[in-house]
Amino acid sequence: MIESIQYVLYAGLLISCVFSVFFSIKSRRSIDGKIRGLSAAKMNISMGFMLIILALIQMFIFSGSSIRVVIGAIFMVLGAFNIFAGIRNHGLWSRYNAESNQS
Numbered sequence: 001m002i003e004s005i006q007y008v009l010y011a012g013l014l015i016s017c018v019f020s021v022f023f024s025i026k027s028r029r030s031i032d033g034k035i036r037g038l039s040a041a042k043m044n045i046s047m048g049f050m051l052i053i054l055a056l057i058q059m060f061i062f063s064g065s066s067i068r069v070v071i072g073a074i075f076m077v078l079g080a081f082n083i084f085a086g087i088r089n090h091g092l093w094s095r096y097n098a099e100s101n102q103s
Contacts, residue, residue, distance in 0.1 A: 002061075009057050016050040019043075034100070037093040044086030051079030 020043055027039035055075035058068050 006061055009053055009061065013050060013053045013057065016046050016053060019046040020050055034093060034097050038090065038097070041086045041090035041093055044082045044089065046086075048079045048082030048084075048086060051075045051082060055079060 023039045023043035023046060027036050027043055030036040030039060052075070055072040058072035058075065062068055
């Protein structure tokens with residue numbers, strides 16, 4: 001059971017890391033500001049998931065020392081903030097794109 005949870009967490013970590021790198025490259029290479037903003041928002045969301053998965057790995061897979069739990073809690077808070085900021089920015093850039101397409 002623990003082994004299957006490890007595989008799921010590591011697969012989620014790998015997937016979120018790949019998405020984070022993909023959207024980071026897409027954001028940095030884009031000339032259009034709208035695409036850059038949307039890609040940066042998606043990068044924040046995927047980095048947030050990556051940090052939360054890292055926190056879960058730290059807290060549940062390895063031995064439960066207090067330092068690991070504190071670092072895992074810090075990663076979880078940072079991940080939640082990244083997800084929140086990414087969703088907020090994605091909404092703002094999506095509305096901006098919708099308004100500029102209507103004009």
